[in-house]
Amino acid sequence: DQQVKQNSPSLSVQEGRISILNCDYTNSMFDYFLWYKKYPAEGPTFLISISSIKDKNEDGRFTVFLNKSAKHLSLHIVPSQPGDSAVYFCAASLGGAQKLVFGQGTRLTINP
Amino acid sequence: SAVISQKPSRDICQRGTSLTIQCQVDSQVTMMFWYRQQPGQSLTLIATANQGSEATYESGFVIDKFPISRPNLTFSTLTVSNMSPEDSSIYLCSVGGLTGSYEQYFGPGTRLTVT
Numbered sequence A: 001d002q003q004v005k006q007n008s009p010s011l012s013v014q015e016g017r018i019s020i021l022n023c024d025y026t027n028s029m030f031d032y033f034l035w036y037k038k039y040p041a042e043g044p045t046f047l048i049s050i051s052s053i054k055d056k057n058e059d060g061r062f063t064v065f066l067n068k069s070a071k072h073l074s075l076h077i078v079p080s081q082p083g084d085s086a087v088y089f090c091a092a093s094l095g096g097a098q099k100l101v102f103g104q105g106t107r108l109t110i111n112p
Numbered sequence B: 001s002a003v004i005s006q007k008p009s010r011d012i013c014q015r016g017t018s019l020t021i022q023c024q025v026d027s028q029v030t031m032m033f034w035y036r037q038q039p040g041q042s043l044t045l046i047a048t049a050n051q052g053s054e055a056t057y058e059s060g061f062v063i064d065k066f067p068i069s070r071p072n073l074t075f076s077t078l079t080v081s082n083m084s085p086e087d088s089s090i091y092l093c094s095v096g097g098l099t100g101s102y103e104q105y106f107g108p109g110t111r112l113t114v115t
Helices: none
Strands: A010-014 A019-025 A032-038 A045-051 A056-059 A062-067 A072-077 A086-093 A100-102 A106-111 B004-007 B010-013 B019-025 B031-037 B043-049 B068-072 B075-080 B089-096 B104-106 B110-114
Touching (some): A010 A019, A019 A032, A032 A062, A045 A056, A045 A062, A045 A072, B004 B089, B019 B089, B031 B075, B043 B089, B075 B089
Parallel strands (some): A010 A106, B010 B110
Antiparallel strands (some): A032 A045, A086 A100, A086 A106, B031 B043, B031 B089, B068 B075, B089 B104
């Protein structure tokens, strides 16, 4: 039972354009959502998060949108840069236990 | 955030042997976790490492296969016991509870290959 799903295994975007990565979840009890970025041979790096009581959180070039009714969140990166090429994971947390459930990841490639 | 190191960074082990992975944090942390990322898969939580008590394991993971120690607030070990090729994965430790929110910060991972 995949509670967090990233349906696009890969995404290719031109440098300077907007990258939009999507994530769907099934468990309405998730109360916190996070995005991580992972380069090969490194651990995931925390990017941005959002509480379930909000619908948008912005940090520089990164914005996360949450649509609770649709159980959907997205990460917008604008403008996209070559260094953004990596695998992006969305994750969801269930309350105080702070256990994270991860999606399968989306490989983002930024083309010059 | 915190600086997290893992040893070894990678290893190739024979079937039937065991490997202990170390995770060291540069500051005291309340919560430490161990994850596994199998080839081409997502990250899956193995267990929560509790300081001074037994680890809390997720469904599908057992203490006999993945014994965990956490002797203090900066260090934990994960042992992969009686290894088989299916245990070939990246093993990652993470820490949480640093900022009062739910962010977790990950170590660089240990790439294990079992032959």
